[in-house]
Amino acid sequence: MTLIYGAELFLIENKIKKIKQQYKTEDIVSLKNKDLDLNEIINLISSKSILSSSRCIIMYNLDVLNQKKIKKEDEQLLSKFLKILQNEKEDQLIIVHENAKIQENTFTDELFKIPELQVIYTETIDSKILPNEIIKYIQNKGGQISYLDVLFLIEKLPDNLGLIIQEVNKLLLINKKINRASIEEAISDYAIVTNFSLINAIQSGDFHTIYKEYKNKINSGETIIQLVSQISWSLIFAHQIYSLKKLNMSNKEIASFLKVHEYRIKLALDQITKYGIKKIRKIIKNLADLDYKLKSSSLDEVELFEYFLINNFIFD
DSSP states (O other), rough: EEEEOOOOOOHHHHHHHHHHHTTTTGGEEOOTTOOOHHHHHHHHHHHOOOTTTTOOOEEEGGGGHHHHHHHOGGGGHHHHHHHHHHHHHHHHHEEEEEESSOOOOOHHHHTOOOOOEEEEOOOOOTTHHHHHHHHHHHTTTOBBHHHHHHHHHHHHHOOOHHHHHHHHHHHHHSSSSOOOHHHHHHHHHHHHHHHHHHHHHHHHHHHHHHHHHHHHHHHHOOHHHHHHHHHHHHHHHHHHHHHHTTTTTTTHHHHHHHTHHHHHHOOOOOOOOHHHHHHHHHHHHHHHHHHHHHHHHOOOOOHHHHHHHHHHSSSS
Protein backbone atom coordinates (compact mmCIF):
# COMPACT_ATOMS: atom_id res chain seq x y z
CA MET A 1 0.00 0.00 0.00
CA THR A 2 1.32 3.43 -0.97
CA LEU A 3 0.53 7.04 -0.04
CA ILE A 4 1.78 9.61 -2.55
CA TYR A 5 1.40 13.29 -1.72
CA GLY A 6 2.78 16.73 -2.53
CA ALA A 7 1.84 20.00 -4.23
CA GLU A 8 3.60 19.30 -7.54
CA LEU A 9 1.04 17.36 -9.58
CA PHE A 10 3.45 16.62 -12.43
CA LEU A 11 5.82 14.75 -10.09
CA ILE A 12 2.90 12.82 -8.55
CA GLU A 13 1.67 11.73 -11.99
CA ASN A 14 5.21 10.59 -12.89
CA LYS A 15 5.29 8.34 -9.82
CA ILE A 16 1.86 6.91 -10.69
CA LYS A 17 2.86 6.27 -14.33
CA LYS A 18 5.79 4.13 -13.16
CA ILE A 19 3.50 2.07 -10.92
CA LYS A 20 0.87 1.69 -13.67
CA GLN A 21 3.48 0.20 -16.02
CA GLN A 22 3.48 -2.94 -13.84
CA TYR A 23 -0.22 -3.62 -14.59
CA LYS A 24 -2.48 -4.31 -17.54
CA THR A 25 -4.84 -1.44 -18.40
CA GLU A 26 -7.91 -3.47 -17.39
CA ASP A 27 -6.40 -4.08 -13.92
CA ILE A 28 -5.98 -0.36 -13.12
CA VAL A 29 -8.83 1.38 -11.27
CA SER A 30 -8.63 5.18 -10.80
CA LEU A 31 -11.08 6.76 -8.37
CA LYS A 32 -11.08 10.49 -9.08
CA ASN A 33 -14.74 11.32 -8.63
CA LYS A 34 -15.18 13.62 -5.62
CA ASP A 35 -18.71 12.34 -5.14
CA LEU A 36 -17.53 8.72 -4.71
CA ASP A 37 -18.16 7.92 -1.05
CA LEU A 38 -16.25 5.57 1.24
CA ASN A 39 -18.93 2.87 1.07
CA GLU A 40 -18.43 2.63 -2.70
CA ILE A 41 -14.63 2.53 -2.31
CA ILE A 42 -14.88 -0.19 0.35
CA ASN A 43 -17.24 -2.24 -1.82
CA LEU A 44 -14.97 -1.86 -4.84
CA ILE A 45 -11.86 -3.01 -2.93
CA SER A 46 -13.76 -5.91 -1.36
CA SER A 47 -15.41 -7.12 -4.57
CA LYS A 48 -12.93 -9.28 -6.49
CA SER A 49 -12.95 -12.62 -8.19
CA ILE A 50 -10.71 -15.48 -7.02
CA LEU A 51 -9.54 -15.92 -10.63
CA SER A 52 -8.92 -12.23 -11.34
CA SER A 53 -5.46 -10.64 -11.56
CA SER A 54 -4.02 -8.35 -8.91
CA ARG A 55 -5.40 -4.84 -9.34
CA CYS A 56 -3.90 -1.39 -8.89
CA ILE A 57 -6.54 0.77 -7.17
CA ILE A 58 -5.69 4.50 -7.07
CA MET A 59 -7.76 6.71 -4.75
CA TYR A 60 -7.40 10.45 -5.32
CA ASN A 61 -7.86 13.23 -2.75
CA LEU A 62 -9.78 11.55 0.07
CA ASP A 63 -11.63 14.22 2.07
CA VAL A 64 -10.51 12.71 5.37
CA LEU A 65 -6.89 13.73 4.67
CA ASN A 66 -7.97 17.39 4.79
CA GLN A 67 -10.10 17.22 7.92
CA LYS A 68 -8.77 18.50 11.25
CA LYS A 69 -11.45 16.62 13.17
CA ILE A 70 -13.38 13.51 12.22
CA LYS A 71 -17.16 13.82 12.45
CA LYS A 72 -18.70 11.39 14.94
CA GLU A 73 -21.07 10.00 12.31
CA ASP A 74 -18.09 9.12 10.07
CA GLU A 75 -16.01 7.31 12.70
CA GLN A 76 -17.50 3.83 12.19
CA LEU A 77 -17.16 3.93 8.40
CA LEU A 78 -13.59 5.24 8.56
CA SER A 79 -12.70 2.50 11.03
CA LYS A 80 -14.02 -0.07 8.54
CA PHE A 81 -12.02 1.60 5.75
CA LEU A 82 -8.84 1.43 7.84
CA LYS A 83 -9.31 -2.30 8.39
CA ILE A 84 -9.72 -2.79 4.64
CA LEU A 85 -6.48 -0.87 4.05
CA GLN A 86 -4.64 -2.84 6.74
CA ASN A 87 -5.80 -6.27 5.57
CA GLU A 88 -5.64 -5.95 1.79
CA LYS A 89 -2.77 -8.10 0.49
CA GLU A 90 -3.68 -8.99 -3.11
CA ASP A 91 -4.35 -5.60 -4.73
CA GLN A 92 -2.00 -2.63 -4.68
CA LEU A 93 -3.78 0.27 -3.02
CA ILE A 94 -2.52 3.79 -3.73
CA ILE A 95 -3.79 6.91 -1.99
CA VAL A 96 -2.96 10.12 -3.86
CA HIS A 97 -3.16 13.42 -2.00
CA GLU A 98 -2.52 16.44 -4.26
CA ASN A 99 -1.41 18.68 -1.42
CA ALA A 100 1.82 19.22 0.50
CA LYS A 101 0.01 18.89 3.84
CA ILE A 102 -1.91 16.00 5.40
CA GLN A 103 -4.06 16.94 8.38
CA GLU A 104 -3.45 15.18 11.68
CA ASN A 105 -6.60 13.43 12.87
CA THR A 106 -7.57 10.05 14.33
CA PHE A 107 -7.74 8.49 10.85
CA THR A 108 -4.34 9.70 9.61
CA ASP A 109 -2.75 8.77 12.96
CA GLU A 110 -3.86 5.16 12.43
CA LEU A 111 -3.06 5.23 8.71
CA PHE A 112 0.60 6.05 9.37
CA LYS A 113 0.80 3.15 11.84
CA ILE A 114 0.14 0.57 9.09
CA PRO A 115 3.49 -1.29 8.81
CA GLU A 116 3.14 -1.97 5.06
CA LEU A 117 2.44 1.67 4.22
CA GLN A 118 5.00 3.22 1.89
CA VAL A 119 4.94 7.03 1.98
CA ILE A 120 6.21 9.00 -1.02
CA TYR A 121 6.43 12.80 -0.74
CA THR A 122 6.96 14.59 -4.06
CA GLU A 123 8.93 17.62 -2.99
CA THR A 124 8.56 20.71 -5.17
CA ILE A 125 11.70 21.39 -7.19
CA ASP A 126 13.67 24.31 -5.75
CA SER A 127 13.57 27.34 -8.07
CA LYS A 128 17.39 27.48 -7.94
CA ILE A 129 17.78 24.05 -9.56
CA LEU A 130 14.64 24.19 -11.74
CA PRO A 131 16.48 25.58 -14.84
CA ASN A 132 19.02 22.73 -14.76
CA GLU A 133 16.24 20.15 -14.32
CA ILE A 134 14.40 21.52 -17.38
CA ILE A 135 17.64 21.45 -19.41
CA LYS A 136 18.13 17.78 -18.41
CA TYR A 137 14.53 16.99 -19.41
CA ILE A 138 14.99 18.65 -22.83
CA GLN A 139 18.33 16.88 -23.41
CA ASN A 140 16.76 13.51 -22.50
CA LYS A 141 14.15 14.20 -25.20
CA GLY A 142 16.92 14.85 -27.74
CA GLY A 143 16.61 18.63 -27.60
CA GLN A 144 18.88 21.58 -26.86
CA ILE A 145 18.43 24.84 -24.97
CA SER A 146 20.77 27.35 -23.33
CA TYR A 147 20.60 28.27 -19.65
CA LEU A 148 19.57 31.87 -20.46
CA ASP A 149 16.78 30.66 -22.74
CA VAL A 150 15.49 28.34 -19.98
CA LEU A 151 15.32 31.34 -17.63
CA PHE A 152 13.37 33.23 -20.30
CA LEU A 153 10.98 30.26 -20.69
CA ILE A 154 10.34 30.04 -16.92
CA GLU A 155 9.65 33.79 -16.82
CA LYS A 156 6.97 33.46 -19.51
CA LEU A 157 4.96 30.74 -17.74
CA PRO A 158 3.09 30.35 -14.43
CA ASP A 159 4.84 28.62 -11.52
CA ASN A 160 3.54 25.18 -12.49
CA LEU A 161 5.98 22.42 -13.44
CA GLY A 162 3.35 20.37 -15.28
CA LEU A 163 2.45 23.37 -17.43
CA ILE A 164 6.14 24.14 -18.11
CA ILE A 165 6.78 20.54 -19.23
CA GLN A 166 3.64 20.64 -21.39
CA GLU A 167 4.89 23.77 -23.19
CA VAL A 168 8.42 22.32 -23.52
CA ASN A 169 6.95 19.25 -25.24
CA LYS A 170 5.09 21.50 -27.69
CA LEU A 171 8.29 23.44 -28.44
CA LEU A 172 10.21 20.19 -29.03
CA LEU A 173 7.63 19.12 -31.61
CA ILE A 174 8.30 22.33 -33.55
CA ASN A 175 12.11 22.23 -33.28
CA LYS A 176 14.50 20.18 -31.16
CA LYS A 177 16.65 23.29 -30.74
CA ILE A 178 14.71 25.66 -28.47
CA ASN A 179 15.77 29.30 -28.36
CA ARG A 180 14.39 32.66 -27.27
CA ALA A 181 12.79 33.34 -30.67
CA SER A 182 10.85 30.04 -30.73
CA ILE A 183 9.74 30.58 -27.11
CA GLU A 184 8.59 34.12 -27.90
CA GLU A 185 6.67 32.96 -30.96
CA ALA A 186 4.97 29.96 -29.31
CA ILE A 187 4.28 31.19 -25.77
CA SER A 188 3.93 35.00 -25.65
CA ASP A 189 0.18 35.07 -26.42
CA TYR A 190 -0.49 32.17 -24.04
CA ALA A 191 1.23 33.97 -21.15
CA ILE A 192 -0.88 37.10 -21.63
CA VAL A 193 -4.13 35.08 -21.69
CA THR A 194 -3.09 33.04 -18.65
CA ASN A 195 -2.21 36.09 -16.56
CA PHE A 196 -5.33 38.13 -17.30
CA SER A 197 -8.09 35.70 -18.30
CA LEU A 198 -9.67 35.46 -14.82
CA ILE A 199 -9.16 39.19 -14.19
CA ASN A 200 -10.88 39.97 -17.51
CA ALA A 201 -13.75 37.65 -16.55
CA ILE A 202 -14.15 39.39 -13.16
CA GLN A 203 -14.11 42.80 -14.87
CA SER A 204 -16.86 41.64 -17.28
CA GLY A 205 -19.20 40.93 -14.35
CA ASP A 206 -20.67 37.89 -16.14
CA PHE A 207 -21.01 35.00 -13.68
CA HIS A 208 -20.95 32.23 -16.31
CA THR A 209 -17.71 33.62 -17.80
CA ILE A 210 -16.19 33.94 -14.31
CA TYR A 211 -17.15 30.38 -13.35
CA LYS A 212 -15.90 28.92 -16.64
CA GLU A 213 -12.55 30.73 -16.29
CA TYR A 214 -12.23 29.59 -12.66
CA LYS A 215 -12.66 25.96 -13.82
CA ASN A 216 -10.10 26.47 -16.62
CA LYS A 217 -7.59 27.83 -14.10
CA ILE A 218 -8.07 24.91 -11.72
CA ASN A 219 -7.72 22.40 -14.57
CA SER A 220 -4.45 24.06 -15.61
CA GLY A 221 -3.05 23.52 -12.10
CA GLU A 222 -3.55 26.86 -10.34
CA THR A 223 -4.56 26.83 -6.69
CA ILE A 224 -7.55 28.47 -5.00
CA ILE A 225 -5.17 30.81 -3.14
CA GLN A 226 -3.68 31.95 -6.47
CA LEU A 227 -7.17 32.67 -7.81
CA VAL A 228 -8.05 34.65 -4.68
CA SER A 229 -4.92 36.73 -5.27
CA GLN A 230 -5.90 37.43 -8.91
CA ILE A 231 -9.46 38.46 -7.99
CA SER A 232 -8.08 40.62 -5.18
CA TRP A 233 -5.76 42.39 -7.65
CA SER A 234 -8.68 43.10 -10.00
CA LEU A 235 -10.88 44.63 -7.31
CA ILE A 236 -8.18 46.62 -5.53
CA PHE A 237 -6.97 47.90 -8.91
CA ALA A 238 -10.52 49.08 -9.75
CA HIS A 239 -10.79 50.81 -6.36
CA GLN A 240 -7.43 52.47 -6.97
CA ILE A 241 -8.60 53.75 -10.38
CA TYR A 242 -11.78 55.12 -8.74
CA SER A 243 -9.68 57.05 -6.19
CA LEU A 244 -7.35 58.48 -8.86
CA LYS A 245 -10.32 59.51 -11.02
CA LYS A 246 -11.65 61.46 -8.03
CA LEU A 247 -8.41 63.49 -8.30
CA ASN A 248 -9.45 64.41 -11.88
CA MET A 249 -6.62 62.44 -13.48
CA SER A 250 -7.04 61.37 -17.12
CA ASN A 251 -6.80 57.73 -18.24
CA LYS A 252 -3.44 58.46 -19.82
CA GLU A 253 -2.11 60.07 -16.62
CA ILE A 254 -3.33 57.12 -14.49
CA ALA A 255 -1.76 54.59 -16.90
CA SER A 256 1.55 56.44 -16.73
CA PHE A 257 1.36 56.76 -12.93
CA LEU A 258 0.55 53.05 -12.38
CA LYS A 259 2.80 51.87 -15.24
CA VAL A 260 0.04 49.82 -16.92
CA HIS A 261 -1.48 49.85 -20.41
CA GLU A 262 -4.25 52.42 -20.85
CA TYR A 263 -6.55 49.61 -22.01
CA ARG A 264 -6.53 48.15 -18.49
CA ILE A 265 -7.70 51.52 -17.12
CA LYS A 266 -10.67 51.39 -19.49
CA LEU A 267 -11.54 47.84 -18.37
CA ALA A 268 -11.34 48.88 -14.71
CA LEU A 269 -13.65 51.86 -15.34
CA ASP A 270 -16.12 49.55 -17.11
CA GLN A 271 -15.93 47.29 -14.05
CA ILE A 272 -16.71 50.21 -11.72
CA THR A 273 -19.73 51.13 -13.88
CA LYS A 274 -20.94 47.50 -13.89
CA TYR A 275 -20.46 46.80 -10.16
CA GLY A 276 -20.65 50.19 -8.48
CA ILE A 277 -18.00 51.24 -5.96
CA LYS A 278 -20.06 50.10 -2.94
CA LYS A 279 -20.29 46.53 -4.29
CA ILE A 280 -16.57 46.52 -5.10
CA ARG A 281 -15.79 47.52 -1.50
CA LYS A 282 -18.16 44.84 -0.21
CA ILE A 283 -16.54 42.12 -2.35
CA ILE A 284 -13.05 43.21 -1.19
CA LYS A 285 -14.23 42.75 2.42
CA ASN A 286 -15.79 39.35 1.60
CA LEU A 287 -12.58 38.36 -0.16
CA ALA A 288 -10.58 39.14 3.00
CA ASP A 289 -12.99 36.95 5.00
CA LEU A 290 -12.59 34.14 2.45
CA ASP A 291 -8.79 34.39 2.60
CA TYR A 292 -8.91 34.08 6.41
CA LYS A 293 -11.20 31.02 6.26
CA LEU A 294 -9.03 29.31 3.65
CA LYS A 295 -5.94 29.70 5.80
CA SER A 296 -7.42 29.02 9.22
CA SER A 297 -10.26 26.48 8.86
CA SER A 298 -10.58 22.85 7.79
CA LEU A 299 -13.57 23.57 5.52
CA ASP A 300 -13.35 22.43 1.91
CA GLU A 301 -11.56 25.21 -0.03
CA VAL A 302 -13.41 24.50 -3.29
CA GLU A 303 -16.81 24.77 -1.58
CA LEU A 304 -15.74 27.99 0.18
CA PHE A 305 -14.50 29.53 -3.07
CA GLU A 306 -17.55 28.52 -5.12
CA TYR A 307 -19.89 29.87 -2.42
CA PHE A 308 -17.91 33.15 -2.56
CA LEU A 309 -18.33 33.33 -6.36
CA ILE A 310 -22.08 32.63 -6.20
CA ASN A 311 -22.61 35.07 -3.31
CA ASN A 312 -20.70 37.93 -4.94
CA PHE A 313 -20.95 37.63 -8.72
CA ILE A 314 -24.56 36.62 -9.43
CA PHE A 315 -26.21 39.97 -9.97
CA ASP A 316 -29.82 40.72 -9.18
